[in-house]
Amino acid sequence: MIYVTGQRTKSGLKRLKKQQLLGKLNQPSLNQGFRLGHALMPFRLCLISVVIFAALGTPRQAQHHTAVHLSESTTAFAFNVESQDTYASTAPPSETSDSSVSNRQYQDSESPSQEPAVRNWEFGDAEILPSGVKDEWNRLIASLRDPDLTKLATSNLPSLLMGSKAASTTKQYLAAWKKWRNWASSMTGVRIFPVNPFHFSLYISHLAQLGAKSAADFAMAAVKFVHSLAGLSSPTDNSMVVLALQGFKRVTAAPILRKQPISADILANIFVAHGHPTASLAELRTLFVIFISYAGFLRFDDVRDISRSDCAITKDSLTIHLKKAKNDQYRQGTEVAIARTFKATCPVAVAERYFAVLGDPIDCNLPLIRRLTNSKRGLIPTSLPLSYTRTRETVLDFIKPFVPDITSYGLHSLRSGGASAAFNAHVPPLLISRHGRWRSEKARNVYLQPDSSSKLLPSMSLGI
Known part of the structure; x- marks a missing residue:
């Protein structure tokens, strides 16, 4: 290993340039198949240390190449010679991988200490x-x-x-x-x-x-x-x-306390309280989250990422294109179809009202659930998405007057409520799984809560 040190002086730079950046070192005494490349000396460094690692070989080890690594964060740069037969590099001596000496390196016994390639x-x-x-x-x-x-x-x-x-x-x-x-x-x-x-x-x-x-x-x-x-x-x-x-x-097993599902009766009461003709943009935003999550079996992440360009409304339904989902690892996307029920609590009608007041063009890619700010014209939407915490707070504020214990409810109560309602209406399990994007029966069944009549159905069908 050969070290050459030069100061940042005109004479030193001229001497290095004259040598063609260590050209003298590339003489037959060291040239056994190695070909050192030329490099430019960084002038802003006060001290330049040139570290040349040359692995001597036989005439058969002819085809080697030089890799030049320049470091701007230290006061040194190194020429690392990498061979097709042997990998070698130099690492700064102060570099350690873990806090204790015994854990400093994990390497093969035949592999030298080296800078990660x-x-x-x-x-x-x-x-x-x-x-x-x-x-x-x-x-x-x-x-x-x-x-x-x-x-x-x-x-x-x-x-x-x-x-x-x-x-x-x-x-x-x-x-x-x-x-x-x-x-x-x-x-x-x-x-x-x-x-x-x-x-x-x-x-x-x-x-x-x-x-x-x-x-x-x-x-x-x-x-x-x-x-x-x-x-x-x-x-x-x-x-x-x-x-x-x-x-x-x-040893630490304990009962799992899952959130209670929202019922259709609770949704009806929420709509009466906040779905009046003079509802504000903030009220319509929360109603949109509640009714769309319930009808589409949606998670919060699903609702958060929906934009106006993802929604297509027809006379019969609202179709939402989900670009990504929790269980969509390869981002193939999926579509959720929500039927128009022609009732006051129709989720499609709630979405149409919210879209009209929000004012996003049909090709807008901004998230539908956004933060609001006060202006002279009242509440107007910003471009920033609404956080999970704030969304949860507004949804629970709407639910709280109509349940005995608000701590038993959360945003997942909407997804669980919709799936449970479909289950108790005897919708085929396959359709429930597809609508909720569940990959397994085990994951789906966690969300299904049978009502009192469904609980009695097995024993009532025994014929005794």
Whole structure:
């Protein structure tokens, strides 16, 4: 390894230029198949350190290429020589991957310490990923002989891997991984990555002491995701880890308190109170959320993303195009058809009233559920979407006068209420699943609440 240091002086720059940026070093004494490229010296650096890593080889190791990496954030730049036979690079000496020395590197015994070659991790939180993921990738990349394959491995494939989950899901996984990393770093002899199954079982036990059941679930998913990125088997498949989580859930098991479904009678009372001819834009906005969510079995995320251009109204129905949904991983889109009932509480009529007052053109792509602001003309819509918290507050304010306990209701009460009403009206389960975009019967049945007559139907049909 050869170090050449030059000051930012005219003589130093002229000397480097005269040497053609270390051209003297590219003499037969070092030229055994290597060809160093020329680089421009960045003039704004006060001190320039040129680090040349040259792996000597035999005449057969002829085809090597030089990769030049310039760093504007440090006072050094490096020429990294990458061989088709051996991958090598230099990393800043101050760079560490984890907080403890024992967890500083995960690498193959035949692979040298190296700067990660994978440079296309996404979502901004990628620094939370252990260096072992990239080290494992570097080990795999070192075996490649084709430069096109190397390019795919260092840029395209990492993007696909990080994009395999929704951005929000990846963010939650990385946050859970960070918690594991912090805990493991605080313990003596606990390796962060790859995760030891016994150590991870102890971590589940730690979360059990805290009563953090959801944190344990996210930890399992996060550890599996991170190991999958490196192509390694996950410790979450270990029987000890599985039993530890099952024991945690069994010991802390408690009844699940689900929100009560909204009934059609409650909706009728809400419409009488707020659907009068002089209803304000704010009232019509809340009515739109309530009636469309109920009739379309919609989640809040579905309603939030609807724009006027997604809605098509005919004399018989309102069709809403959902560009994306929670269970639509590949963004194929789906359509929800809501029938016109020709009643005062018709959801299509409520939508038409809201559209007329809102004033969005038919091709408008702004969200329909937007924040409002006061003006001389009264309330006018902004371009900003309404938050989940504010939407929930306004909906519960409308429901509160007509229920005994408002804490038993939420935005999911609208989706559950519509599905339960269809179930109690003996709508075929297949149609309910399609209308609500449920992929499984188990997920659908959680939302279905039979009424008193439906509860008696099985025993009434026994013929005794």
